[in-house]
Amino acid sequence: MAVAATNWAGTIVFRAERCHEPRSTAELQRIVAGSRSLRVLGSGHSFNDIADTTGDLVSVASLPRAVELDARAGAVTVSAGTRYGELAQVLDRAGFALHNLGSLPHISVAGACATGTHGSGVGNGSLATAVRAVELVTADGALVTVDRGAPQFPGSVVALGALGVVTRLTLDVVPAFEVRQWVYEGLPTAVLRDRFDEVMAAAYSVSLFTTWRTDRIDQVWLKQRGGPDAPADWHGAVLSDGPRHPVPGCPPEPCTRQLGVPGRWHDRLPHFRLDFTPSSGDELQSEYFVARADAVAAFDALDAVRERIAPALQISEIRTVAADALWLSPAYGRDSVAFHFTWHPDPVAVADAVGAVEQALSAFGARPHWGKVFTTAPETVRARYPRWDDFRALLAESDPAGTFRNAFVARFFPAP
Template sequence: MLTNWSGNVTFSTTTLHEPRTVEELQAVVAAQARLRVLGTGHSFSRIADSDAALVSVRGITGPVEFDDDAGTVDVPAGARYGDIVEQLHGHGRALHNLGSLPHISVAGAAATGTHGSGVGTPGLAAAVRGIELVRADGELVHLRAGDDDFAGAVVGLGALGVVTRLTLATQPTFAMRQQVWLDAPTTTVLEQFDTVMSSGYSVSLFIDPGPHDVIGRIFVKSLADAEPVDGAAWGARPATSPEHPLAGEDARAATPQLGEVRPWFEVLPHFRLSFTPSSGDEQQTEYFVDARDGAAALEAVLALDLDDALQVMEIRTIRRDDLWLSMAGGRDSFALHFTWHNRDEAVRRACLAVEEVLRPFAPRPHWGKVFFLDRDEVRSRYDRLPAFAALAARFDPDRTFGNDFLERYVY
């Protein structure tokens, strides 16, 4: 059997192609009637599922190539962020943002709109400036920022082809530090919500099961030269030893804290590449609402009893981008992320309850995580979805890269 990372998805095929070159990939793609791309398997929905065959580009390695004049870097699509960040830093460059874990592939993150956090920083896909992919007919094509439909192709859900390389915008490397604040009264945080969420380059609130009178942990990731945050203004106390995002888990898996100044790539993720991220035995869900509704949406969710399913809830913000199927497309966004126990029925009940209270806020679910919103609701959240469906029809008229997930929400 083939499964995703946590084992909550067993894929509908046991066939996995693992070409070692672009030419081998082109031959594989051209020979298939149905095919889906499998990244690092960190999606919890059935977005990557196939009833015919899967293909991985992890084995198609290649150089990390810098264009110093353009300020960009070309990377293999199957590379994990943790595989490339040290090379970027060594070249004096950095990405504007990173996800919670460096274990995810660059192409998989872009294709699903996976993001990172920060009121001033858009998601990972916003860095994409060029795409090299193999279409269903086996042809290798290149797309560049400024091309027609480029903004539709970046968060492509695997519907256009198999991405082989990506060009990413970079910026000069920078240093950061991370502080963790504990047990801030929830009422105070909600009253000062915008101040708390904008107190660092990237801010995450972690809320445990049980009574929600306090926010258990607030992770504040700041530029090294920024004024240190004083969480006492929110009624919080400083952590005196490293903290894991999930209460009780081994904090050695977490990135450096206690104000230690480190390079950007060692601070922006929550987890170290050498450790299993999060808890491992889990499912995940995430919903995005307009940032202006953030405090109200959080307050509505905190009124629910989710303890049967919940391991931890994470709250963060993402700056808007112009990508058609990005969860933050066209609006600064507030994200409510849930790490669930790996129990299907409990997760279903919890998701339905969350979706019901968030419905007035027009939530967009993360494409790669568990959700139960119906087709019409999801489609209504994206004005450019019909245009994306037309783009997919041009690139893949026979729906070689289709599956039930795309049939339901896209085609």
């Protein structure tokens, strides 16, 4: 019955009056129907109070695990608490894959989709874009399914846990594939400015890592489906001579295989291995999405405040995300570039750095990642989502009593 008392990083202590870990959907339905205030905990990989509650906190980790593949339909139905790394192994054995994965295979399917979590690639949408159906328990304890094509579907995928407890999702799958991964070091930022689109389209998935301390991008991670071997010199960057960790000073063992060694899609698309502690472990995170057309200008704006960013920073990652039509997706309606920041666990230094980042990106309509540290005012965030009022109406209709409305949801979607 007990669940973790903190989020993944230990930076949020949940204030729940009661913690539940139901072992069946029927048990979950009874808990939800009997609760006046309830939030759901996935893998706990969040850095703000999105999952916090003073009422009931429910973990879906012990619901019956299911991975039901429909090869003919090109779809898989999976239990909400399943981690991506676990799902990927089952799919791969059957000859199938997901279109993309996030940098961490440790995160739960439902939690990642609910917050707009993503990988990289100019043609790759966020993880939520693979969803074709959502099964959830609503505030009255009913079990409902919302399919792609339903009017409320675009508001029911990236929904912040505000519409109910997701129990299962049906995802699109594709044929399994292999990926080769290379790391380059020292890409001149002048080249990035001149050839940003070319650099980011150089592979199936591309990630840039920078400490914002020099005029070079520290590392470029290229994840390529097929193709020739990587050249030793690429746009002025040099091919690494061994495996690398994106965070300076960290050993590379937790990272997925590099040096162009072919591997299965799920062993290369994430940056980190499922059997290791992800990232640096002791950290805070922020992330902001801007239109890809503004990428270079946004990069320059951040570079201008590097002296305020660098002291709090472990590493920053720059990725691309294709546009989608999900109402609360940070990539809604625009091909996007996501600027990610992994901070030292120093709240004072991080607060100053986050303020500098948000001020620098304000001119570009930056949308913060829902599950990470940000201080953008609710009215400012609201203005950056064209379908905000539609989601608020859906929320009022789906949960009129506010069962799933915690302080986080109330800040951004105040009750009518």
